[in-house]
Amino acid sequence: AAKQQGRNSAHFYVDALQQAALERSQMLRELRDALRRQAFTLVYQPVVELATGRIRKAEALLRWQNDAGEPVSPDRFIPLAEEAGLMPEIGEWVLQQAAKQAARWRRLDPGFVVSVNVSPVQFRRERSSVPLTETIASLSGIAVEITEGVLLDADPAVQTQLLRLRDAGVEVAIDDFGTGYSSLAYLQKFDIDSLKIDRRFVQHLHLSGVDLALCEAVIVMAHKLGLSVVAEGIECEAQRALLARAGCDYGQGFLFSPGVPADALTAQLVAGRAAETSSAP
Ligand code: C2E
Numbered sequence: 001a002a003k004q005q006g007r008n009s010a011h012f013y014v015d016a017l018q019q020a021a022l023e024r025s026q027m028l029r030e031l032r033d034a035l036r037r038q039a040f041t042l043v044y045q046p047v048v049e050l051a052t053g054r055i056r057k058a059e060a061l062l063r064w065q066n067d068a069g070e071p072v073s074p075d076r077f078i079p080l081a082e083e084a085g086l087m088p089e090i091g092e093w094v095l096q097q098a099a100k101q102a103a104r105w106r107r108l109d110p111g112f113v114v115s116v117n118v119s120p121v122q123f124r125r126e127r128s129s130v131p132l133t134e135t136i137a138s139l140s141g142i143a144v145e146i147t148e149g150v151l152l153d154a155d156p157a158v159q160t161q162l163l164r165l166r167d168a169g170v171e172v173a174i175d176d177f178g179t180g181y182s183s184l185a186y187l188q189k190f191d192i193d194s195l196k197i198d199r200r201f202v203q204h205l206h207l208s209g210v211d212l213a214l215c216e217a218v219i220v221m222a223h224k225l226g227l228s229v230v231a232e233g234i235e236c237e238a239q240r241a242l243l244a245r246a247g248c249d250y251g252q253g254f255l256f257s258p259g260v261p262a263d264a265l266t267a268q269l270v271a272g273r274a275a276e277t278s279s280a281p
């Protein structure tokens, strides 16, 4: 019986592997097709200045629906697109799209910035296409979010690109800060402008003294180094209040708004300005 059981679970395992491989190739086919048909969209999540409650920036977040019309999380399809070599092209589309939108919002607020996630593979893209940094430097109103892994990448091409971004004066933020291993030396070397504290440190901030202490320490350290701080994933008022009291510069999260289509964010910006004008003395 034990033998039989072993054989069944082996079959089950192989079937599961085959199933996963099938799903993967199906998703890849649909992704390639989506790229051809320009079937991606962007939503924008407001970044709020905690001291004033004003929306100062927005983060562009990629959205994709598969052929069955179901939204697929970027956490699932981006790693696949990276592996399949599609990310330079998708990333280029994201940058161009976000820059067009940034230009519109900068007519309402000249200081407005749209922040774009840039995948590590975009820094390594082949020489034939336009280098990433050239594209980014030619756009205005765009800031870049990279993960700690990009700072530590041993590939000299990646380091060169990062230094070029710095020289072009492009604002660079470290995303998901606290989950990787970036050193203070790297933050200085590449002239990083801001840190985005990862959601997992914000989540229990109001319940955990340790998490609160971590956030406070990051904020103090960042400010001493001349960096600004964004807290990600603020979902409740208690978290917002503690972060504001700790001097955190900006916040992002479902408490304020999830990622929304551009028009919806425009409406939020216009409403915010109207509220300010009407409350001005
Ligand atoms: P990220 O850059 O750290 O983006 C923040 C993620 O947290 C977004 O998920 C956002 O919807 C979610 N989020 C924001 N506020 C809250 C909150 O209060 N609670 C919770 N539970 N979640 C919140 P999303 O849009 O699913 O994106 C996931 C990740 O996919 C992003 O994490 C980013 O790493 C990647 N990504 C998204 N768009 C792009 C893109 O255009 N290019 C690249 N390379 N990566 C992207």
Ligand code: MG
Binding pocket: 059, 117, 145, 175
């Ligand atoms: Mg991000």
Ligand code: MG
Binding pocket: 166, 169, 170, 171, 172, 191, 192, 193
């Ligand atoms: Mg800089």
Ligand code: MG
Binding pocket: 175, 176, 196, 198, 199, 232
């Ligand atoms: Mg993040």
